[in-house]
Amino acid sequence: MADPISHFDYRWSEEIPHTLAYLIRPLLSLLQEGTAPGCRILDLGCGNGALSAHLSRLGYQVVGVDPSVSGIAVARRSFPAVAFHQAPAAPDALQALELPPFDVVISTEVVEHCYAPRQWATAAFGSLRTGGRFICSTPYHGYWKNLALALSGKLDGHFTALWDGGHIKFFSRPTLTELLSEAGFVDLKFMGAGRCPWFWKSMLMAGRRP
Template identity: 55%
Template sequence: MIGIDPSTEGIAQAQARYPHLALYEGSAYEDLAEHYGRFPVVTSLEVVEHLYAPRRYAATLFDLLEPSGTAIVSTPYHGYWKNLAMALIGKLDAHFTALWDHGHIKFWPIRTLSALLREAGFVDIRFERVGRIPALAKSMIAIARRPGYA
């Protein structure tokens, strides 16, 4: 198991707390599979909403998986009813603020994240919504598989 993060500070903090883990500075825009190999499972937690090039991220995620490997991707949930509820209670502007340095720049409903993963070659894509009731979920988790050998 290894961990990759683009933040030098984040890696340093994690290594100080968990010195036994293999943690490296890296980006979803790099050829991570060439550097670190392929894995049966890749977990990406709260990353895709911060990226300028989500297609490159999805390609990197796909490349990191062994054939028949599983990707687990979490991101804040954005759906019609949640966005409507935030608008009705006056929280939409605060939620989608442009004033958060390094904050969220993409907002993913299930249909759009599913399309991104399908486009990258993933199959058997399913979603779980977590936190609150499903229509107002805080986050969603996509589970997708890289096809195996034919």
């Protein structure tokens, strides 16, 4: 069954960048570790295709997948040289696309929107070749950051329930590690992004399919 959030459309446009600038440097750092130039990448939850196009310009063979009608429409119109498919991050949906296994799956700022994050993790794992790598990011939540939000009076705004289709899962390093380990990923590596340590905006995690 597809994740219910897959039916929500974020009304993407060319003006809304999919991946925030502070994620690009650590993402590329993780990508370049043990990854051959020109390898095949699946951008899982590609939004308007901005990150897919950026990776394509760097010489990678990229395929973008997203459930959003508007996102895929913008991506295809803006970046016709990259292949884009409309589908949710669910195992059955990705299998139906009949895409060959990828060397790398990247999924930035996606899992926090998923009602069923295990489907997302399983879909990523199943899309990789043996030895392939997974790199994901999600907003960081840890003790010191959450404490600072509470003391500043900004906790309610940060965890707002009024954002239609917004963040519905809030991950810490241990919970994201558990999710990816449960899916079968090994050799997990953590990296914070944005702000200073322990108050990061987001966190990235890379793993490998054995």
